[in-house]
Every structure is written in structure tokens, then in C-alpha cells.
Amino acid sequence: MERLAGKIILLSGAGRALAALAAGALASLSQAPFDFPLAAFIAFPVLVWLLDGAVAAPERRGLRRLGPAFWVGWLFGFGYFLVGLWWTGNALLVEADLFAWALPLAIIGLPALLAFFYAFAAALAKVAWSDDIGRIAALAVAFALAEWLRSVLFTGFPWNAVGYAAMPVPVAMQSLVVLGAVGMNVLAVFVFSLPALLAGRDHLKLGVMLGIGLVALHLGYGAMRLSRAEATDGAETVAIRVIQPSILQSQKWDMAERDRIFQAHLDLTTRPVEQGDAAPDVIIWPETSVPFLFSDRPDALAALGAAINDDQRLLAGIVRARAGSEGGADYYNSIVVIDGSGEIVDAFDKVRLVPFGEYLPFQDFLSRFGLRQLAQNIGGFSAGTTRRPLDLGNGISGLPFICYEVIFPGIAPRGSTDARLLVNVTNDAWFGDTPGPYQHFRQAQFRAVESGLPLVRAANNGISAAVDGYGRVIDGLALDAVGALDVKVPMTSADALVPPFRAGVAGWMILIVIGIAATMNNLRSRNPLN
Structure with missing residues (x-):
């Protein structure tokens, strides 16, 4: 040596x-x-x-x-x-x-x-x-x-x-x-x-x-x-269905494909559960899963309400538009919570945007040289301001993370939130069958361990899964799989959420x-x- x-x-x-x-x-x-x-x-x-x-x-x-x-x-x-x-x-x-x-x-x-x-x-x-x-x-x-x-x-x-x-x-x-x-x-x-x-x-x-x-x-x-x-976790669970449609990224914003894509999500949402299983309390669609603005398609909200029961909640990744300060529109990468009547009852806008992917740093200067962000279909996103738990119904709240927001260490410290689980929606179809989706999922596991909360992850294409508060995979869907994952997610007991120290x-x-x-x-x- x-x-x-x-x-x-x-x-x-x-x-x-x-x-x-x-x-x-x-x-x-x-x-x-x-x-x-x-x-x-x-x-x-x-x-x-x-x-x-x-x-x-x-x-x-x-x-x-x-x-x-x-x-x-x-x-x-x-x-x-x-x-x-x-x-x-x-x-x-x-x-x-x-x-x-x-x-x-x-x-x-x-x-x-x-x-x-x-x-x-x-x-x-x-x-x-x-x-x-x-x-x-x-x-x-x-x-x-x-x-x-x-x-x-x-x-x-x-x-x-x-x-x-x-x-x-x-x-x-x-x-x-x-x-x-x-x-x-x-x-x-x-x-x-x-x-x-x-x-x-x-x-x-x-x-x-x-x-x-x-x-x-x-x-x-x-x-x-x-x-x-094994001995301390409580028996309380929440039934969740995770939708993974595996839509090709090249088709995702194709005008001719939008109705088919939306219907594919609806079909997976309404798929019958296995015999003996309970209907899900919460259904989660991936990031930007709705391929159009709700303001352009008010019928879509009605279709979502019709697809779920009155006591269910559906979380969907959408692009949200809001009137801008100069007469235009600001767009947000968002999650909305929809109830059985087709009403939006809660929402969250992504706080941490991907540089060069969702927004262009120094846009006025760099755009002169022909540089643009990848999210060109709407001209880029604006950032949200706060992260707070979403109301999932039945007394359950979930702390939302959109795409790569989940990679940041310490973003959900143990005992710092009233949420009962972490919700991560993403679209890893951008990266194909490469190490990227696997690395992204691994970092989501770490956030579950840090927070002590179970994590449910809905990806357009891999890797969708449910992870307990110790980072253990309860169940999941592989890369490129198309399906509806029904899983009972165990809630972490209150005692286990008390940090040993800061x-x-x-x-x-x-x-x-x-x-x-x-x-x-x-x-x-x-x-x-x-």
C-alpha cells in the first residue's frame, strides 16, 4: 500500500x-x-x-x-x-x-x-x-x-x-x-x-x-x-391511491394529446380496487398532470368531481394562472386539492423553482443571447411564497413538495409541522431510464427519515411509492410502469415524532x-x- x-x-x-x-x-x-x-x-x-x-x-x-x-x-x-x-x-x-x-x-x-x-x-x-x-x-x-x-x-x-x-x-x-x-x-x-x-x-x-x-x-x-x-408505530392508516400514467414528455403538452392524457389519469383514478381492499381516502396525481388550464376547461373540474366519491380528496398537479401586475398572467407550478363536488378546497404553489428548467435567472439579460428555460409552453413559472400543510380530509394533512423541492436537507424537521405525511409529486419523464429518477427517489426517502413522517410520491414516470417514517418502502411502481398504486400508509405515532434534540x-x-x-x-x- x-x-x-x-x-x-x-x-x-x-x-x-x-x-x-x-x-x-x-x-x-x-x-x-x-x-x-x-x-x-x-x-x-x-x-x-x-x-x-x-x-x-x-x-x-x-x-x-x-x-x-x-x-x-x-x-x-x-x-x-x-x-x-x-x-x-x-x-x-x-x-x-x-x-x-x-x-x-x-x-x-x-x-x-x-x-x-x-x-x-x-x-x-x-x-x-x-x-x-x-x-x-x-x-x-x-x-x-x-x-x-x-x-x-x-x-x-x-x-x-x-x-x-x-x-x-x-x-x-x-x-x-x-x-x-x-x-x-x-x-x-x-x-x-x-x-x-x-x-x-x-x-x-x-x-x-x-x-x-x-x-x-x-x-x-x-x-x-x-x-x-415495529413495536411503537400506531395502527392508524390512511388509504391512498397513487397514479402513475407514464406519459411521454414529448407528448405531455401536445395540444392533440391533451384529452387523451387527461382521460388516462381519470381511467386510473376510477379503476376498481382489489377485492377486499377499501376505497382510497386520498388520490394523488403527479406534477403538472392536468395538461391544460382549468380556466380554459371548466368541464375538467366537473369531471374530476364525478370521478371521486363525496368523502374522497384528489390532489392534482396543475399549472395555475393568476393575473400579473402588468396586465399579463403569472403562472405557478401548483398542487390543488379537489373534493367530491369538483371544488378546489386547498392549493399550494411551488416555492423552489428549478433554475433554467422552470425559470431563467437574469432573464432580461440572458434572453438576449437566445437562452430560454425548458418550461417554454407557458413562458416560465413564478415562485410561491410559503409551504404549509394541505387539508386532505378526515383530519389528515400533508406537507407538499413539488419535484426537486424534496432534495433539500432539513426542509421538514422532525416535529416542526402539524402534517401527518409528506406528499411529493414529480415528473421524472424528463430524464428517461437513467440514474436520475433513482437518485431523486432516494433523496425523497431521506426527507421521510428526517421528518419521521411517511412520504407518498406520485411521479408521472417513476418512481411512485409510499415510504414510512423510517425510509422503508411500503410499496411502489417501477420506472415506466403504468398503474394505480393502492396502499395503506401507516401514520407515525406522536411519540416517535418528538426529536431527541434539535x-x-x-x-x-x-x-x-x-x-x-x-x-x-x-x-x-x-x-x-x-
Whole structure:
């Protein structure tokens, strides 16, 4: 191992660049749908050794001394996001005649921009670098800070955070309750990087003990929570039908297809339940499932009311129009709740819009160069202002999330809402049969664990499912399936929703403690008296 590490440390030029790219690409295989954590245990030690060798020329001063580490981190990040997010380009091929020219921007440009967060992490870690376990602590803290910044800056895009690699199954997801996303990122990078100590003798035994101990605590806590879940969850359930029509994105806004699409949703809604099953209390359609404005088709609301019973509620993703301030109309990506009389009794407008997908940042400026958002059928969306539970009837309320809103960590902290479940409607048909829908669904599972609430997800095309408050899939529909999923969703007991303490505080405390330890270790290693 020392020989291998030595060769990696001594790499320079193209060799170092290729190694950093390959390590980042390998690390992406630890994410869904591959779920191969061993890849991270290889990739991060390689990154540590590359940073060991990323030493600036003696004449460089100040921040310029961090340049080699910065570019190693950028190349690692570029490989990571290139392999992990290449599928975003698939959305541009839906209307290839309009957007194919932008394919390089999605496949290469987005990873190139996101890679700067990992470049920042590598450079920051290098400030407190040492020759032993301290450098691993510094790298873990720096990556956790970079991932936090990635979730908040420029509207945020926390897709495939490195900590998610440590949570491929529900037993490994439970630590989120205590650590939050920040804590998971810190400890995941720390543990993934520990094999780098095999190339030297300093702190090897400490590293082995910490690695085994942290993994044991992580999985042991998860096993304990799940074992208690079987005994503590209440028997109260709500019957929900989830509609997945799998409409091709190329047909979704075709004027000639709209009646057929609407009827396909109605047919799935009125499909008889299996013998012995109760009729659903709530029926959920996917994002923008109604292919026209209700103001243009008032008959559609009547048809929806006729499709459900008086005691049922139907949630439908729609485009909602409202008169704008300059005489035009503002459009919203919305969810409406419809009762058995065909009346809209509640509604929610999407708060977090997708940049370049649902709105164009700096629109007045960028539109001069021919740039447009993908949602061209209405000229883009406006953002809602607040997120609040929707009234689903029978004393049940659901906290709504439209599409990628569900990827943001901590967006529904445990005990912070009166809602009894999370509702996520989406349209992943944009991404086809790629890793995208699987990664999106995985992040929805994490929100269920964080909140302790069951989550029901209706996708136009995969992956529709019901997940309990521990991230366990109750039932679901596969990608490309067409169907109506009838499921009884267990409500989490009130006792299970009481947080052990303020969510995520432990994660930040761990980050601070490890950061202080890494800094002190760095200062000690520089002291000539030691």
C-alpha cells in the first residue's frame, strides 16, 4: 500500500489530473442506483494521497500555495459530477430541435460549476494539512462545509451529497435523525478516507478503531431504531391511491394529446380496487398532470368531481394562472386539492423553482443571447411564497413538495409541522431510464427519515411509492410502469415524532470539534519543539 500511495503522491501534470478525474468518477458509483460504498473507500484515499502530493512551488505565496490542491479538488469534483449527473442532458433531448445545442452546458457545464465546491473543499483542507490522521479530519470538515454551501448558494443544488453514499438502505439512514446532513457528510468523508492511513504507520491503529467504531455505531443505531419501530408505530392508516400514467414528455403538452392524457389519469383514478381492499381516502396525481388550464376547461373540474366519491380528496398537479401586475398572467407550478363536488378546497404553489428548467435567472439579460428555460409552453413559472400543510380530509394533512423541492436537507424537521405525511409529486419523464429518477427517489426517502413522517410520491414516470417514517418502502411502481398504486400508509405515532434534540445540532457540533482537532494537530506538527 505504501508503494501505491507513493506512486500516486508523486504524480504530476496529466497523470495527476487523470487520477483525480478517475477517483471522482469512481466515487460517484457510491450513489444510487449503483449503491457501491466500496467505491468511496477507494476514491477518497486516492484523493488524500493526491493532495499529499499537491505541493506548490516554493516561490508561491499566500493563496497561490493552495493552487495545486484547488485543481486536484476541482478535477475530483468534475469526475464525480460528470458521471453522477450526465443524465441531466436527457431533458434537453425532449425538444432537441430547440435545446440540443445546450447539451454540452448540461453534461459538462453543470459538473464543471459544481466541481468548484469540491475545489474549495480541497483547498480549505490543505490549509490544515498534516502527515497523519489530522489531514483526514481536515478533509472531512472541508467537504461537509462545501456540501452545506452547495445546498444554500445560488438557490442550492445538494444533489448526490457525499454523505448519501453512507445511506444506501434504511438501516443506514437512521443516523440522519441525530446528525442531519452536515454530520453525515463529515463522518462519511472521514470514514471513507481512513484507508489512506494504510500507507503509513502514524495513527493507523487509531484510524482502524475509529473507522470500525463509527460504522458499528452508525449501523447499530439504525438497527435499534428499526427494531423499536415495529413495536411503537400506531395502527392508524390512511388509504391512498397513487397514479402513475407514464406519459411521454414529448407528448405531455401536445395540444392533440391533451384529452387523451387527461382521460388516462381519470381511467386510473376510477379503476376498481382489489377485492377486499377499501376505497382510497386520498388520490394523488403527479406534477403538472392536468395538461391544460382549468380556466380554459371548466368541464375538467366537473369531471374530476364525478370521478371521486363525496368523502374522497384528489390532489392534482396543475399549472395555475393568476393575473400579473402588468396586465399579463403569472403562472405557478401548483398542487390543488379537489373534493367530491369538483371544488378546489386547498392549493399550494411551488416555492423552489428549478433554475433554467422552470425559470431563467437574469432573464432580461440572458434572453438576449437566445437562452430560454425548458418550461417554454407557458413562458416560465413564478415562485410561491410559503409551504404549509394541505387539508386532505378526515383530519389528515400533508406537507407538499413539488419535484426537486424534496432534495433539500432539513426542509421538514422532525416535529416542526402539524402534517401527518409528506406528499411529493414529480415528473421524472424528463430524464428517461437513467440514474436520475433513482437518485431523486432516494433523496425523497431521506426527507421521510428526517421528518419521521411517511412520504407518498406520485411521479408521472417513476418512481411512485409510499415510504414510512423510517425510509422503508411500503410499496411502489417501477420506472415506466403504468398503474394505480393502492396502499395503506401507516401514520407515525406522536411519540416517535418528538426529536431527541434539535435536529442537526449534533452534526454541526461534530464538525466544529473535528475542525478544531485538525487545526490543533496542524499547529502542533508545525511546532519545531514537537
